[in-house]
Amino acid sequence: MKLIIAIIQPDKLEEVHHALVDVEVLRITASRCTGHGQAEDPDLYRGQEVKPSLLPKVRIEIAVNDVYVAATVDAIVGAAKHNGGVIGDGKIFVLPLDDCIRIRTGEHGGSAV
């Protein structure tokens, strides 16, 4: 089992979500977050350009069984790119996942994912 964490641009959430549904990854958690990589995206404030030190991003967390890892990662990479890839498109982290428990039934492991 792996935990996949993807940090993407907020405007790509919808496309990434559709791409994940297409490869039958239906259980995801998405949250708003702020962060900073290489990208800069200035706002305007009374004629002044303001470069925020932290930018809005979306963080997606998906727990998957090993066979789904490649498909999930490919789906995210395919859908989260702007114009074939620009700075700020985001990152994906793949982490080992020790266990997963479904609260309702108490089942453990792969079947709970």
Next chain:
Amino acid sequence: MAKQKYMTVCLGLVGLLVCAVSVFGQATPAPGVIPTPEVVAGVVSDVTPLPQIDTGTTAWMLVSTTLVLLMVPGLAMFYGGLVRTKNVLGTMMHSFAAMAIIGVIWTVCGYAMCFGDSVGGWIGWDWDFVLLKGLDSGPGAYFGDDIVIPHLVFAMFQGKFAIITPALIAGAFAERVRFRGYCVFIALWSLLIYNPLCHWIWGGGFLTGEAIDFAGGTVIHISAGMAGLVCALYLGARRGYPKTAMHPNNLVMTMMGAGLLWVGWFGFNAGSSVSSGMQTAQALTVTQIAAATGALTWIIIEGFHLKKATSLGLMSGILAGLVAITPAAGDVPPYGAMVLGVAGSLFCYAAVVLKGKLGYDDTLDVFGIHGVAGIVGAIGLTFVLRSIPEHGFNMQLWYQFKGVGVSMIYSGVVTLILVVLVDKTVGLRLNDKAEMAGMDHTLHGEHGFGLLNLN
């Protein structure tokens, strides 16, 4: 480069306008007396030598003018709350931009086009009204035989109606238009659709004295509703509609906006009596009654249909009731307001459900609420009039149908021409990428809500 060219063209146009106004304005001899604006009922008065300003009416008209302007930020909040988070500023900017753009156009030539002397019944014009020159001092405007208010008050009061009408349309194509295209569109819409319509029905044009339109059902709500429908159909649905769920970002703001609209509507309707007396009281009373009845009707329908009363439903009912009573405000008794409130909500509810089935994307239901309730009010008022005019019920019903038909056809056809023109030249529809990223940041370089942003 393109931007520079655009700026040059804009500056050039403004320059030309100013030149034209100053040259022609001076060439025309100033008329001796300011022509009398016609009241809603179409009564023209004689001019008496020494007019005394009616302070009571003037005070109420000043309040009304202020109240109607308050409806525009109210509309901004109403619409702004209904769109997605990334489009809240872009949507509110549509209403506020109307205040800026129409505010200027109205001063330069809008009032002259609406309330100047009629040119063959088609459009008004009076050089003395250009830049409100002749209104700045002078004898005041007459309504009936004895009511005199400063002419500027009447011009400003009417100007607020001109502002809110194009702002209403913006709801139909919310979340998917470019700001520049929108600005050009509403400027042209105001000049080519609102001003002629306003003149035809209120300013002495060919429909004046026929269709009863007390405070703007035909001129404002039907024309804006029809324009919204045409724009929504031509520009197409938002990306992902109706498959993707699109949630309102802030219904709290929408409710506050609807509250401001209800309050502002007292100025809108009761102010349209241009008096401070019995008819003002009648208009104010039926406004209150229709709004309440409309709101109650809507949540009762929802109770049967969905088993839950929704906040947006209650707000929609308020608007349906208010729009339906607008053309009728001074001319129907309280029970008539209840009838129109119920009918407004019934038909609007049906229209909104039908929209879902037909699948076109009139995003914030400009046609479904303003268009439909406007038509219901304009036709329905004939059945509940306080007193039937001399020409009889059937004739009046025909006049009402004629007013509605003229407004729908004229607004529909000219809007279609305008929207195609603006979309092909300046560009109105937002591209996919900008639409996905949201109007706030793409078009305005800002974010509406910083609450979730740590900086």
